[in-house]
C-alpha cells in the first residue's frame with residue numbers, strides 16, 4: 001500500500017482540516033467558508049488580512065486566487081515543492097504547487113488531460129505563476145537523463161519567448177505582449193516527454209511605436225547590449241540603442257530592473273539547447289533591420305545593410321517601399337506613395353516581419369519540444385493569457401483581449417457548473433438551479449456570424465468604397481443598436497451620454513462596462529501589407545523570411561483573414577482544446593500600481609475582484625453547498641460530539657453521520673446527504689460544529705499525541721497554534737532538508753517512515769509523567785521525536801499537576817527546594833528526598849504564628865559547647881528556645897547565608913549579623929528547606945566542607 005493510500009484510508013488529511021477551517025487573524029484559506037459570502041467587503045478583508053501576513057494564495061473551492069507579493073518569498077524552494085508533492089489538495093495551505101500537483105496526480109491516476117488557466121491583469125503575476133508551475137513539474141516529475149533534455153527545453157523556451165514576446169511597459173517591466181498556451185506532454189509514467197506552444201495576438205504595433213516610459217521588445221536591447229562585437233558588426237549594428245528610432249520612442253532604453261546583457265547570455269544558451277542551428281540564427285538578420293529607424297525615406301544608408309540581411313535587392317526594396325502596385329484590369333500599375341503612406345508601408349513591413357518571425361520562432365521551439373514517439377500521452381496545458389483590460393483609452397487590442405476573457409469566463413462558468421452538477425448527480429442529490437449571469441449573450445454580440453461586431457467590422461474592412469471607423473460605428477448602431485449590452489453616444493440616455501464620445505462604443509461586459517474608441521479599428525483589423533512589399537519578402541534570399549512569407553500567399557486571390565477573425569478562430573479552437581480537458585484556475589491580482597511589496601490598494605483590488613469575476617465564481621461555487629466531505633472523514637473528525645458514535649461507530653459511516661448530525665441538531669435546510677458525502681449548505685453550520693468539537697476535545701483531554709501533533713491546531717490562542725504548527729513543520733522540513741537533495745522515491749520513503757513511526761507512537765504514548773519509555777525514533781525522525789517528547793512530557797506534567805492535592809503540592813514544592821539546595825552536594829539527600837517532610841516535629845509549638853518547630857543542638861561559636869534547644873520558625877523570624885524562653889531571635893532579614901557540610905553531618909551554620917549560629921538537628925534537609933522557604937533565601941545556602 002502506498003503512503004497516499006494509507007493516508008486516505010486513515011483519514012490523516014483530517015489533521016489539516018482544522019487548519020482549513022481555521023478562522024484566525026490570517027483569515028480563511030477558502031473564501032467559500034467566509035460567513036458573509038456575498039459581501040465584497042468581507043472578500044477584500046480576508047484577502048488583505050492574508051496578504052499582510054505574506055499569505056498570497058487563497059482558494060475559492062479549487063480556484064486559486066494569488067496576489068502579487070512584489071518580493072521574493074521563501075515558498076518556492078525545492079523543499080516546498082517536495083512538501084506539496086502527492087499531498088491531498090486541502091492538506092496544506094493554498095499554493096500554486098497544490099494546483100499543479102492536483103492536476104498532475106489526477107492526470108496520472110485517471111489518465112486524462114488537464115489545463116491550468118492563469119489570468120489577471122498586466123503585472124498581476126501570471127507569467128511568474130506559469131514559470132513556477134513549470135519548474136514544479138521539472139523538479140518533481142520522474143525523469144531520466146534522456147528526458148532531461150526535454151525538461152531543459154521546456155524550461156528554456158521561456159527566456160526565448162520572453163525575449164521576443166515581452167517588453168517593458170508602464171505596468172510591468174517584463175510584460176508578456178502575447179497570449180500563451182503551452183501543453184506539457186507526459187508519458188504513462190508521468191514523466192514530461194514533450195510540449196507544444198500556441199501563441200496569441202502578439203502586439204506587433206510595439207515594434208514601430210512605444211508609449212512614453214515603455215520599450216520595444218526586450219530582444220533588441222539585449223542584442224545591442226550583450227551581442228558579441230563580431231555579431232553586431234555582421235549585422236551592421238551599433239551598440240547604442242539611441243541610434244535606432246524604433247527603440248527609443250518611450251525614452252527608456254535602459255531599465256533599472258532589467259539586465260539586458262545577462263538576459264542576452266541566457267537567450268543565447270537557450271538557443272543552443274532548443275536546437276537552433278547557426279542558420280536559424282539568421283533570425284537576427286530578419287528581425288533587426290526593419291526596426292532600424294534609419295530606414296526612413298529617403299535616407300537609404302541602412303537599406304544597404306538591410307538588403308544584405310533581408311536578402312533583397314536594393315532597387316526592388318526601394319521601389320517597394322515607395323510605391324504601391326495597383327491592379328487595373330489585367331494591368332499592374334505602380335503608383336508612388338506620399339510620405340505618410342511610405343511611413344505606413346515601412347511600419348507595416350516591420351510589423352509583418354516581426355509578427356511572422358515570432359510565429360516562426362514559436363514553431364521552431366515546438367519542433368524542438370515535439371515528441372516523435374507515437375504512444376499516447378496525457379497533457380497538462382498552461383494558459384497564461386491577458387486578463388480583462390480597461391485602460392483610459394481602449395482600442396482594438398483591448399476589444400480582442402476582453403472578448404477573449406468573455407469566452408474564458410463562459411468556459412469557467414460552464415465547467416464549474418458542470419462539475420457541480422456532475423457531483424450532485426453522482427451523489428444522488430437533487431439538482432438545484434444556480435442563479436448566475438450567463439455571459440453567452442455578450443459572446444454572441446461579439447462573435448455571431450453576420451450579426452456580431454466582428455462580422456460587421458470585417459464587412460466594413462472588405463467592402464468597396466470609403467469605409468471608415470465612423471462608418472463602422474454607424475453600422476454597429478444600425479445592426480446591434482438594440483442589444484442590451486451595447487451603447488453609443490447616440491443610443492445612450494441623457495445621463496450616460498456625457499461619458500461616451502462620438503467615436504466610442506461601449507460594451508457591458510460580464511465584468512463591467514468598457515468604452516472602446518473605434519478609431520483605428522479598421523486599419524488594425526485589416527493589417528494590410530501592400531502586395532508589392534509582400535512579393536519582395538516572398539522572394540527574399542533569407543530563408544526565414546521566405547518561410548514566413550510564402551509565395552503561395554501571392555497566388556491566392558482570396559483576401560487573407562482579418563485580424564479579428566483570425567483571433568476569433570484561434571480562440572474557438574483554444575476553447576475546443578480546453579473543453580476536452582479538466583480545468584484548474586489561477587486568478588492573479590495586482591495589489592498596487594507602484595510594484596511595491598506590502599501595499600494593498602483596496603480600490604485597485606476591488607476593481608480586479610470584479611473584473612476577474614471572483615464574486616461571481618464564489619456565488620456559483622457556493623450556490624449549492626459551501627462544504628462537502630466524505631462520510632468517513634466527517635465522522636472521524638466529529639464523532640466525539642455524539643454518545644452513539646463515540647468512541648467508535650461500528651456501522652456504515654453514512655449512518656453514523658446521520659446519527660451524529662441528528663444529535664447535534666442540524667436543521668433539514670442546512671445539509672443534504674449524498675451517496676458518499678455530506679453536503680453542508682452554510683459555513684456557519686460547519687463552524688458551529690467545529691467550535692463544539694474544540695470544546696469537546698478539551699473536555700475529553702484527547703491523547704497527548706493529538707494534543708501535540710494535531711490538537712495544537714485547535715488551541716484557543718491563534719498565536720500559540722501558529723507557533724506550534726510552525727515548529728513541527730519546521731522540524732519536518734528540517735529533516736527533509738538535511739537529506740537534500742532527495743529524489744522523489746526517497747521523499748516517499750521518508751514519509752512512509754514518518755507515518756509509520758507516528759502511528760506506532762500514538763499507540764505507545766507514555767501514560768504518566770514518570771514513564772520514560774519513549775519510542776526510539778528512526779534517525780531521520782530524531783528531531784521531531786524529541787520535539788514531540790517534550791510536548792508530550794509537558795502535557796503529562798500539566799495533567800499530573802492538575803491532579804495533585806494541595807498537601808501533595810506543598811510537599812513537592814518543598815522537595816523542589818531541597819533538590820535545588822542539596823542535590824548532588826550532600827550525603828543522605830537521596831534518602832531524604834523520598835521521605836515526606838513533616839509539617840512540624842513539635843506539634844505543641846504550632847500556632848497561627850509558628851510554621852515549624854524541631855529540637856536542635858546549638859553549639860557555641862567555637863563549636864565545642866553543645867546545648868539542647870528548640871528551633872521555632874515563624875513567617876518573619878527564627879527563634880532558638882530553651883524551655884519556654886526565647887534565647888535568640890534571628891530576623892530572616894539579617895540572615896546572610898547558610899552553610900552545611902557535604903558529609904553526613906547534620907549541622908548547619910547560619911551566618912547572621914553579629915556572627916554564625918551553629919545548629920545540629922536530626923532532620924537537617926527538612927529544617928533547612930523550611931527555613932529557606934520561609935526566609936526566601938534558598939540561594940544563600942552553600943554546602944561547604946568544614947561545617
Ligand SMILES: Nc1ncnc2c1ncn2[C@@H]1O[C@H](COP(=O)(O)OP(=O)(O)OP(=O)(O)O)[C@@H](O)[C@H]1O
Pocket residue numbers: 068069070071072073120121122123124125126127128129172174175176177386588
Ligand atoms: N510570486 C511572485 N513572487 C515574487 N514576485 C512576483 C511574483 N509574481 C509576480 N512577481 C513580480 O511581479 C512582476 C510581474 O509579474 P508577471 O510578469 O508574472 O505579471 P503578468 O501578469 O504576467 O503581467 P503581463 O500580463 O504584463 O505579462 C514580476 O516581474 C515579479 O517581479
